[in-house]
Amino acid sequence: MILSATLKKTALPVLIALFCVLTLTFQSCKKKSRSDLGAELFKKTQNKIFKDATPEGLAEVFKQVLETNKAKMDNPKLITAFYEKNDYDPVFVMDHIFNGDVDITASYFEKAGQHGLDPRMFKADQIKQLVTKFKDKKGIKTIDEAYHDIAELEILMANSLINYSGALQFGMVSPRKIYSRYFTATKRPDSTSMMQALNAGNLKTYLDSIQPKDPQYLMLQKALLAGGTAQGMTKEETQRYLVVNMERLRWKNKPTQNEYVIVNIPDYRLDVMENGKSILDMKVVVGEGRNMDNTTTLADYDESDKIDRPFSRETPQLNSMIHSVQVNPVWNIPQSIASKEIMVEAAKDPYYLSNKGIDVYRNGKKVEDTETIDWASAPKDKYEFKQRPSDDNSLGKIKFLFNNNSSVYLHDTPAKSGFSKTMRALSHGCVRLGDPQALAKVVFGDGPTYEKIAKAMNEDNPEPTTIGLPKKMPVYITYVTCWVDSNNTIQYRPDVYGLDNVLYGHLQKFLANTDQIAAL
Template sequence: MILSNIKKKSALPMLFTLFCILALTIQSCKKKIRSDMGDELYKKTQNKVFKDATPEGLAEVFKQVLVANKGKLANPNLITSFYVQNDYDPVFVMDHIFNGDVDIISNYFEKAGQHGLDPKMFKADQIKQLVAKFKDKRGIKNLDEAYHDIAELEILMANSLINYSSALEYGMVSPRKIYSRYFTATKRPDSTSMLKTLRAQNLKAYLDSIQPKDPQYLMLQKALMGGGTAKGMTKEETTRYLVVNMERLRWKNKPKEPKYVIVNIPDYRLDVMENGHSILNMKVVVGEGRNMDNANTLIEYDESDKKDRPFSRETPQLNSMIHSVQVNPEWNIPKSIASKEIMVEAAQDPYYLSNKGIDVYENGKIVEDPETIDWGSVSKDQFEFKQRPGNDNSLGKIKFLFNNNSSVYLHDTPAKSGFSQTMRALSHGCVRLGDPQALAKVIFGDGPTYDKIVKAMSEDNPEPTTIAVPKKMPVYITYVTCWADSNGTLQYRPDVYGLDIVLYGHLQKFLANKDQIAAL
């Protein structure tokens, strides 16, 4: 016991020392107050007004200017918190005006049109005007004006830097907020990313680092700056195609896995990508859309088009993991399809159900003689329908399963004629595959499991068989209407779901006009 007490007592000085070291460390991490702020500003500006400037005097005015500007800031609470925690230290004025940094930053803001964005959003002119006052030794007349302009420039710079970096790194619009059927993990700017911007020491290096470098982005950007016109479009429509797809490329929703499956809805195509290259591609059929005749275009946009109004059969945008396949699947027919299609067909042809291999269930029990039912008069919710495996099964011989809340999957189909059509938005929402067996081979590889799948798909009296994939395969269902192909040629696709129009509606207020783009 005595020994234990001695150990405890001897540990106390050590704990106290550690506490002091920790406290000093925390204190040293905090920005030191610039006690010589007035002298430093006087030396840099040669304006005698600054001789009497103090951090305490600035802090009082800074608080007032923050309150006055709150409504103009995109992230007022974060900016306020940043300056409160740093004792209202004017880091941009003290560290970045007189070495030319702010001029460089303003040039980035002025060239935002290269990204299709309106430079006016980033207040480069206002920043330059304020900087000019600091560099003119008679530009600021008294101490109150000095404090006010320091605070004004600090807040303006902080807000513009956050807005600019967020726009380039994450995009201007959150797809989850504008699209009803968007279920792809998409990272948005948060306090960590914004504070990183404000704490950057080398601002030019930081801004260079956030410029999009994706080859696709650079090719669309080049086309935007070149001002060309796509075949069959006006110059204005071409520009709008480019800017909405550049915005999509800025979203942080891109696959990071080395190997994945990706479906592009407007292109009606699936690719399996591995290390940046397509190792398999095929035609697909996707869900019917609201704009299949391309009657609505980006040129005919009006304010009401900002609201996303999906057609009930549109395939959702999502990402998930393919975890298993079902060979010779059964089809549990959704109630909407059963009531609008299956029961209508059965009312016209009593043998339709048996010819299509569709079983009818009532209260969980199979109905023995469904052809005797008057399908034109029964309740739509009274029965359930399930299609047996076979050549007529609407899911074909195999379906690929992945978790999602929209009950969609990739699957085979007996309706092969759809793949020969140019416009292939024809399904109820799932994605029909032009070559499902090839996809199975990529996922399972050569071997006994793949051989088992091939054999089962060829059987005359098949049974449903579910097989787990050896390694879950990421799947992305996307919507891209303009991109550069492997030859660098820009490809454009009709906006079959009208999602370009919705995006443009929300993006329009942030976009550069044609004169701003042409001037760069």
């Protein structure tokens, strides 16, 4: 025990001393490396001007150039903090010019049109011009010019690399900022993703890693570059369809679960997906929209279209978890529907409410003899209306519940005629299901619980019954107007809510033109 304690006492100072030596060695190496900045640049460029370059001289000019360029940078605080933390070390000049990395990166920027994006956003020409100056041993004439050009190239590369990385990984536009009824969790670029770009050791490897690899994206991209024309559209409108839906594919809002329910509003379709394949699909009816006659199209874009003006009955985009179903549901009629529709019908026909199985409440108490009320002059906000379970209940025999702030759900309906129509934006905002019982069977499984649901749906005197889902099922309500089907055919759908035009309006300043795409 005494020997062990002695060894500990002896070893501790030795370890501390060793740590200090290693720390000093590391610091001196780092200092030596930075002090050799001029010699290293001269060796790489053969330009004698660089012999006089020092880290201290560069830092002074670098700070000034950063301050001058703040207005031109998209993320000035992050870029400034990056270089401050690294003592204004010119990482792109020292580590990436002379091995060809910067030229490779600029070539990726030049080909941004492959993604429908304007290459000029990423300043490839300016970057290449500066690289040429560094590689020409007489290109830079003075030490001040050298410092200034180093700082300029660093800032250009940092800013463009962050922007390019963000565009391909997250999209150019935040859907939350442009859409009034968008409630889907969507990850946007943050300091972590930006720093990954700045700290990339091998730029080509990094750039290859961020290229979208979704087969849907690659096929839309191929169609964009082929320059084809969809049936009934102009070439320009086809291109606009493709670029807005490629942007949607770049958004980080896609399901990550193996099994989920997804509704595509413009396609009026629901799919249950399992391991990337649809195991159930059905027609749906969605909320009425502002552009149901398709008078507003991408063929004739107007600047005012980018302002999102949703119709009151549009189904929102969202994601949530189906947690339960209500069999033989009671319909708690929303105030807007009650005042604009139910009370209007009741004013025309005093027996409308009883015929439809609708109970009326005032101050929480059920109102008897509703046919005696003058509904034409009755106050709009004093009554509550609830429709009892029945074959005529507007929610049908079952509704699927999931948390959301828009009071929407998936449900059955007695109005089956809507499913035979091509344009099925007909509801008040909820999603009506073509085959709700099939959905119940999939989400609950073919067992005792589903058998209980099926039995309850066929009762003569139905009572509302809520049944919890043992394993919650993710649900996504999306909006996609162009995609590739299982036969590798590109499908296009009318922009029933006008959301393509809203997105295109915000994307327009970032997009490549037809000539830029055709040149690739």
